[in-house]
Amino acid sequence: MTEVPDYLLERSRQRRQALGLSTGESESGGGGESTGAAAPAAAAAGPSLAEVKKAAQAAAAAATPEAPADPPWVKAAKTRPKIPMWVLPILFLLPLWGFVYISLLEQPPVHELGALDVGAEIYTTSGCSGCHGAGGEGGVGYAFADGELLKTFPQLDEATTTWIANGTTGSEAGSVIGDPNRPGGAHVVGAKGVMPGFGASLTPADIYAVARYEREALAGEEITPEEAAARDAEWQNLKTAEG
Numbered sequence: 001m002t003e004v005p006d007y008l009l010e011r012s013r014q015r016r017q018a019l020g021l022s023t024g025e026s027e028s029g030g031g032g033e034s035t036g037a038a039a040p041a042a043a044a045a046g047p048s049l050a051e052v053k054k055a056a057q058a059a060a061a062a063a064t065p066e067a068p069a070d071p072p073w074v075k076a077a078k079t080r081p082k083i084p085m086w087v088l089p090i091l092f093l094l095p096l097w098g099f100v101y102i103s104l105l106e107q108p109p110v111h112e113l114g115a116l117d118v119g120a121e122i123y124t125t126s127g128c129s130g131c132h133g134a135g136g137e138g139g140v141g142y143a144f145a146d147g148e149l150l151k152t153f154p155q156l157d158e159a160t161t162t163w164i165a166n167g168t169t170g171s172e173a174g175s176v177i178g179d180p181n182r183p184g185g186a187h188v189v190g191a192k193g194v195m196p197g198f199g200a201s202l203t204p205a206d207i208y209a210v211a212r213y214e215r216e217a218l219a220g221e222e223i224t225p226e227e228a229a230a231r232d233a234e235w236q237n238l239k240t241a242e243g
């Protein structure tokens with residue numbers, strides 16, 4: 001047992017008073033109290049200790065100076081609206097979209113109809129099919145199919161196109177259509193009937209196209225690729241001449 005000097009007890013008492021704790025007990029202690037006994041005595045004043053802590057915290061909080069205000073530029077950086085994350089994929093896809101957009105602005109290549117396409121169309125719309133049959137099987141007019149037309153006109157030449165342009169009405173009555181030595185007998189103008197001329201309603205290029213269709217598609221004419229190319233060129237020339 002060690003004696004606690006009086007001045008230490010006095011200091012303790014003053015300290016407690018300074019902290020606002022009423023500690024009647026410790027004052028009664030006198031000289032015989034030990035430090036070991038004094039500590040539990042202080043702990044016994046439990047609520048008071050909690051109050052002390054709270055008070056100390058409040059004091060500390062009050063003592064802590066306000067955080068210094070941010071300078072304006074920092075404040076601006078903190079408050080300015082941020083770019084949202086969902087903008088990222090859009091930014092990445094933007095060039096792709098631009099590429100697609102620009103390529104769509106370019107005119108798609110126009111599929112140009114060939115002479116046979118045009119000829120097929122004219123064969124129907126100009127009424128050739130009505131008199132000669134949709135498949136060239138013949139009717140009011142002569143048949144073209146199975147090489148019949150090729151017997152009359154062995155070549156695709158001016159005689160063919162002139163006939164389509166003039167018809168029966170524009171041709172000399174009694175003259176021969178195409179080849180006079182036609183196998184199976186020459187076709188004489190007016191012998192089969194009357195065909196109108198198409199020189200007024202069709203252009204030379206149209207007549208050339210429909211003549212090709214009759215021969216190559218209906219009569220079964222076989223031509224070499226070179227011949228086909230030459231005919232294509234001729235058709236283009238006729239179209240160009242029309243302007």
Ligand code: HEC
Nearest residue numbers: 127128131141142152168177187189190191192193194195
């Ligand atoms: C109104 C009926 C009619 C129409 C339409 C018609 N033809 Fe004819 N075509 C005839 C007749 C009839 C003949 C025979 C003419 C004759 O005897 O003078 C003929 C003869 C022909 C011949 C000669 C065939 C041969 O072997 O002698 C050709 C080629 C021909 N037509 C092409 C055409 C084409 C191409 C068209 C359309 C652009 C056409 N025809 C429209 C009635 C028609």
